[in-house]
Amino acid sequence: MERIVVVGAGLAGLRAAETLRRRGFAGELTIIGDEPHRPYNRPPLSKEVLSGAQDPESCLLPSDGIEATWLLGHAATGLDLDRRVVGIGDDEVPFDGLVIASGCAARPWPGAEGIAGVHTLRGLDDVAAIRAALAGRPRTVIIGAGFIGCEVAASLAGLGADVTVVDQASRPMVPLGPVLGARAEALHRRHGVGFRLGTGVASVAAGSVTLSTGEVLAAELVLVAIGAVPNVGWLAGSGLKLAGGVECDRHCFAIGQENIVAAGDVASWQAGRGPTRIEHWTNAAEMGIAAAANLLAPPEEQVAYDPVPTMWSDQFGHRFQVAGHLADAEEFHTVVDEGDVLVLEGVAAGRLVCAAAINGGSRIAKYRRKLMAR
Amino acid sequence: MKVTVDKDRCEAHGQCVMAAEGVFALGDDDDVVTVLDETPGEDRRADVEHAAALCPVAAIKAGD
Numbered sequence: 449m450e451r452i453v454v455v456g457a458g459l460a461g462l463r464a465a466e467t468l469r470r471r472g473f474a475g476e477l478t479i480i481g482d483e484p485h486r487p488y489n490r491p492p493l494s495k496e497v498l499s500g501a502q503d504p505e506s507c508l509l510p511s512d513g514i515e516a517t518w519l520l521g522h523a524a525t526g527l528d529l530d531r532r533v534v535g536i537g538d539d540e541v542p543f544d545g546l547v548i549a550s551g552c553a554a555r556p557w558p559g560a561e562g563i564a565g566v567h568t569l570r571g572l573d574d575v576a577a578i579r580a581a582l583a584g585r586p587r588t589v590i591i592g593a594g595f596i597g598c599e600v601a602a603s604l605a606g607l608g609a610d611v612t613v614v615d616q617a618s619r620p621m622v623p624l625g626p627v628l629g630a631r632a633e634a635l636h637r638r639h640g641v642g643f644r645l646g647t648g649v650a651s652v653a654a655g656s657v658t659l660s661t662g663e664v665l666a667a668e669l670v671l672v673a674i675g676a677v678p679n680v681g682w683l684a685g686s687g688l689k690l691a692g693g694v695e696c697d698r699h700c701f702a703i704g705q706e707n708i709v710a711a712g713d714v715a716s717w718q719a720g721r722g723p724t725r726i727e728h729w730t731n732a733a734e735m736g737i738a739a740a741a742n743l744l745a746p747p748e749e750q751v752a753y754d755p756v757p758t759m760w761s762d763q764f765g766h767r768f769q770v771a772g773h774l775a776d777a778e779e780f781h782t783v784v785d786e787g788d789v790l791v792l793e794g795v796a797a798g799r800l801v802c803a804a805a806i807n808g809g810s811r812i813a814k815y816r817r818k819l820m821a822r
Numbered sequence: 823m824k825v826t827v828d829k830d831r832c833e834a835h836g837q838c839v840m841a842a843e844g845v846f847a848l849g850d851d852d853d854v855v856t857v858l859d860e861t862p863g864e865d866r867r868a869d870v871e872h873a874a875a876l877c878p879v880a881a882i883k884a885g886d
Contacts, residue, residue, distance in 0.1 A: 489880065491878060509880055737875060809849075809851045810834055810849065810850055812836070813839060814836070
């Protein structure tokens, strides 16, 4: 393999590129990124960068040591499997090996694009736009009580802003389960965040959001935080299978391809428990490494990618953390519940299958190690 | 090799302990990681580089 192209200059693409070089790939390496920025760390965007506690520059991840050609500020627009080229507008970049790490985009509110004051948060430029809007001390409505919605609510409430979070679900951060979700809601309410749960949004207009109940919330700033969609538009018609992301086998190879792998938010791979796509930091890093290593390895040395997932979310100085799949648990046992610390073990058929915590310190890392050890 | 951790950045996520056991350690309620071995042998370089790659706050450096 003489030429490898990495599409995506986020965490998964960066870790893949780094791994290719560390594993001895000495050919031409090209990294294509749709944003103008070098790879940066996204978790601080909704927290420290939004609140102003951290400069955007501090999010940049070390990438200077990677010998590569960086094509930044231009999205890949096509893939030709027969000719083995990635299209960027009218240009083409040939490859022998390809890493697809094109990530996700924030899901927009239908019809709300272009309405003044309506934002999504995915990248550095989004945060800059929201920060600029904060100067006018806007009343803020956040549509979506997921991780991004809750983190932004905490950051803005911490700045003294008037924030209301709306979601159809009956509690925030549904994937955390009812116990952590209830604690999160109480934490937010204590800090002055308002909620309209079990409530839909009927319409979004400049300056207001109308709820399914008929209530109209004044909002000079609206954040749409209703999830993300895999960036696979550039692959349409390429012949790759794209149901729910780039479909991959258990070694991270795109189905039916022996020289194309995918990693991170965009990849839906065959994990031990079935097709899995994960939009969390640790998976982007680990899958970038695993996919790149498998791309270089002869078939008999390729390793199935089947991690125990983990995630965290910081709000109001509290850290919510999970190891394993919470949905797999039949019941939860409380291990610690003292002050601000809560640790739950999830059990199925008498076995530990996951753990969740608030301010659990390093316990979740230890649970993860335990779950991985078998 | 030389291992350094920026303790101002460290948030005790604990990924490094899993990636390079014996080099890093963390108690249940520690706020920052402890570096058990600041100059491990070259045979640990791949582990420490893996730990650096999985550190959510990019606090670890694997030097010469």
